[in-house]
Amino acid sequence: MNVEQPKLQISGLSKEFRRRGQAVLALDGVDLAIAENEFVSLVGTSGCGKSTLLMIVAGLQDFDTGEVLVDGQPVEGPGRDRGVVFQSYTLLPWLTAQQNVEFALRAAGSKGAELRERAREHLALVGLDRFADAFPNQLSGGMKQRVALARALSYRPKMLLMDEPFGALDALTRHHMQELLTRIWERHRLTVLFITHDVEEAVYLSDRVAIMSNAPGRIKETIPIPLARPRRYDITTSAEFLELHRRVLKSIREESIRAAEMDEALAEG
């Protein structure tokens, strides 16, 4: 295999929606490459199309022009090589935590003792082995998302696609989840595309932060995050972190100001 070849390669990707009979260009000429075992966050104002992009990479939505390659192979529909963690928890409510993980493993062809063992292992990985027999409605939001993470990791996808996974959680739980994810990622290394609108979260977790522009969505800039690993949460108060945070925020702010001006211009006709 070519060492230079990125794990995920998105090039010239465009996507048009029809809204009230009018064509709206949601994504226009998106280029993004993610290397093997790289953690890349995609940030942008709400409605910029970042979730649409993730759904396209997941194969759950189609696109008009361009290319999405995983290991050099074009994406044709969803697949187990890309594990998805949705913003809504998507735990099946009639199954326990353990059974939810087993559900995915069974779909991936795992059986018997190995199936149970691997499910248990992955629940332990997210620190929920004690809650294996709990039903989703007995778990908190953070716990549910940990089960969803365990489920997505359990069948060993080539990459993880996370769509604002911590967006619905309270600030404290969100911090715990970020630490947990960093710890798991630093130990197990995986290619991750992470969508968020939380700049601090993006800088803390990522190797690179990609900033998306609004209407139409395209990658405006990618900022490398050369913070040392392993990262602990106290890094978020370091001067280096704050400087990177400021840079990302500034880039997004320019974008949202431009978007607001565009809206005004449109409103004035």
Next chain:
Amino acid sequence: MPLPNRDGLTTSGAAPRRKRRPSSPFRLTAELTTPQFVGIAVLVFAGLLAAWWAVTASGLVAPLFLPGPGQVFGRLVTLALNGQLWEDAGISIYRIMVGFLIATGLAVPIGVLIGSYRVWEAAIEPVVDFIRYMPVVAFVPLTILWVGTEDPQKFLIIWIGTFFQQVLLIMDNVKRVPWDFIDLGRTLEMPERKILTRIVVPSALPGIWDSLRISLGWAWTWLVLAELVAATSGLGYRIVTAQRFFQTDTIIGYILVLGCFGLISDQAMKAVSRRLFRYAEARR
């Protein structure tokens, strides 16, 4: 100047502040304990019974039109002891079971199908919606013409009255399955058929069960209708015969029995639901 707060009371700096709001049972979202709830329900029933007794005992209404509770219950006991009540009820319960099961057996797969696939929805939903608005009563003469006055005609009336409603309710239950659940199945590369049986159906099942419970209540109405018009047995038939002989006590007694059966079947469905879907119980 002190301003009135939400309770309409004025507060000033000097007045001691109330820590807890006064708890009136008539406040929005006010909670009741189970004994309180049951107590109120029993009280209302007892009140209705007392009013019934008072109206008849005072001679305000002739017993021919409204016999007293004592007479009605006495009549029911007589009919229960000589076996008449059980015979009538047995036949009616058999008819409702068969009619309802046929309707359900057809409505569940069709409802799931049209809730999951737009193509099938386009083909079936408008027709079902159209027939749903046709009055069931108007089908009675037609069904007699088609299948006679035996049991199959009762099944058919129950089926017409429940099936079309069930299909639409179940379609709606299936449509409420979150799209992300289906997307999850897709990312796991599950075949369409398995997504349907392993994700969509189990996800919609609590709602489907609830729809069936509601439609079972309607089935009782259609059963009695069919038995009133053309039958030689069953609770509805007994009511018509009783009318011919001015046995108002039997009529009222049987109406009460029908109410009880409806209530029992509803509670039974609810109890099963609580057992089957324990995972879905809301924790507050």
